[in-house]
Amino acid sequence: MSAQYRNAVGVSVMHINIVGAGPSGLYFAYLMKKTWPAWRIRVFEQNAHDDTFGFGVVLSGRALSFLSDADSSIVDRLLTHMQTWSDQHIILNGKRVVIDGSSFSAISRLVLLEQLQNICMAAGVEIEYRRRISDPARLSDCDVLVAADGANSAVRDAFPQQFGTEIIDLKNYFAWYGVKKPYPAHTLTFLSRPDGAFCGHHYRYTPAMSTFVAEVDAQTWTSSGLADMSEDQRRTFSEDVFHATIDDGAFIDNRSIWRRYRIVKNKTWHHRNIVLIGDALRTAHPSIGSGTRLAIEDSIALWRAFQAEGSDIFATFKRFQSEREPVRDKLNRAAELSIAWYESMAGKLQMHPLDFTYDYMLRTGVMTQERLIRDCPHFMAQFVAHAGA
Ligand SMILES: Cc1cc2nc3c(=O)[nH]c(=O)nc-3n(C[C@H](O)[C@H](O)[C@H](O)COP(=O)(O)OP(=O)(O)OC[C@H]3O[C@@H](n4cnc5c(N)ncnc54)[C@H](O)[C@@H]3O)c2cc1C
Incomplete structure (x- = not known):
């Protein structure tokens, strides 16, 4: 059942449920609430707010400029917690080669999530922690359900045929x-x-x-x-x-x-009112850029599609896939070659x-x-x- 209704001045007000408070779910939630303060944006996360795995995540200079285009204030917040470097080193059997000319930053995953949680809370996003969603039908009281629940997405796995999910x-x-x-x-x-x-x-x-x-x-x-x-x-x-x-x-x-490494791909990025982003949509091999960066870029692309199409969710989903898929495909081709290189490194x-x-x-x-x-x-x-x- 759709929860969409019109407010006092006749403007569509949507209700969006997001499963997963990782980088993709939180950043999407923030951008949507900031743009449409009257919309109800809720995030459901299975873990506590300060549980996390992994250590530091890498964001390239290009990833930061993407983030900055969507909202420069978040980059300013993150920069104070980041380590940056411009060289890459390769050490082969003890011999070091320095490759100049790159621009990368890294941040603790926990700090990244804390910063994203803070901007979400300040914007008015509702976040429920320790709430695992095993059956997406339990969240059907919304206009849009965003699966941002990572590589083992329960929302995606409820509809493997409809999404055309492939796991390698x-x-x-x-x-x-x-x-x-x-x-x-x-x-x-x-x-x-x-x-x-x-x-x-x-x-x-x-x-x-x-x-x-x-x-x-x-x-x-x-x-x-x-x-x-x-x-x-x-x-x-x-x-x-x-x-x-x-x-x-x-x-x-x-x-x-x-x-x-588990590569997840989906032929169709949306089904009914459900849309996939981040690792739930596609995982990336870390050797061609961090999954965090790609997940955040998905959030920005979906938010931009909403900006272009408003509350017409099917047009929004179509635009999201048609505009973002070529970029993801290009990265996928690069990832396949990189994977083959690592598999033959010996x-x-x-x-x-x-x-x-x-x-x-x-x-x-x-x-x-x-x-x-x-x-x-x-x-x-x-x-x-x-x-x-
Ligand atoms: C062990 C591990 C370590 C990693 N470390 C790094 C690293 O150091 N650097 C790096 O760049 N990348 C790292 N990655 C990759 C990176 O974490 C992902 O590519 C990126 O976080 C994807 O963001 P996301 O928001 O799509 O998904 P995630 O970050 O995976 O977030 C998904 C969120 O959904 C929640 N969730 C899942 N299922 C449910 C459910 N059913 N109900 C409610 N909530 C749910 C999860 O608890 C999680 O908070 C790591 C990946 C793994 C598996």
Whole structure:
């Protein structure tokens, strides 16, 4: 049953329910309430307000400018909590290559959520914590139901045929840890050992803390014995593998479970009055940009579609999919190439570090040699000198 009604001056007033208070649900809620203060915007979240997983999330310079276009005040708030850097480092078997010319920031996921919660509350969004929605029918007293409930979305999974959901488990295994060491830049550490190929993606998100994502290919998962270990043993083993990178320190656990990346795709992004955003809609491989950034961009795209179409929700959903899908498709193609690169990393770990880094930079087809020369002149000068030697 639709809850849409007209207020005293005959303007449509909508009631929007959002499942999930992650970055996509909260930012969408905020933008909608700010634009249409009379609309009722409610968010339902299974966890408490300060429960979170993961450590720091990365936002590229481009992601920040997207956020700023939608609302510059949020970027000002976030910047005071962010760590920023302009180089990327690749360390192959102990040899470091510096790639200049990028612009990235990272922030603690908990702080990001706190900031988003604060702006939502100030705008008048209603948020109910500790309220798990298992059956979307229980929230049908609204005009629009937004599924922002993450990669394992219960709302989406209630209609797999209607959304045309496809779930693909990738081959590599990974776990997300924290580490008490502030790395100077976004760094990828690759190690070739007798028991396999290992990769660590690490970046600081506070002056003292970094996120550390450890990754192995399918062959290494078995050959190193990781497959047969408990989670505690896997953490200790990973500390040993990366001991030089973490200064013989310890990995901090926060639901840090080794798993395979799961790619979620949906053919149709809406069904009846339900629309999918963020990880519920599509997950992204972190190697081509953070899921957080993509989730927030989805919220902005759906909000813009509402701005263009008003309370005609079917026109809004159609516009959202037709305008956002080409961008997501382009990223998906880049992600597929990046995934293939990581799945075959073992065969590349004997390359010269500069050749390896060049190969890495061009892996998705998005970066070209011309762009590298323009954007990363310092790295390219070294590469050209090495290639010509
Ligand atoms: C273990 C892990 C660690 C990660 N760490 C990082 C990181 O460090 N950096 C990074 O950039 N990205 C990280 N990611 C990816 C990133 O979290 C997501 O891509 C991004 O948060 C997507 O935002 P979202 O709002 O769509 O979904 P989520 O952030 O997943 O938010 C979904 C919300 O919905 C709630 N929810 C789920 N089901 C229900 C339900 N049935 N009823 C009510 N509430 C529900 C969840 O509790 C959650 O709060 C991590 C992902 C995982 C799985």
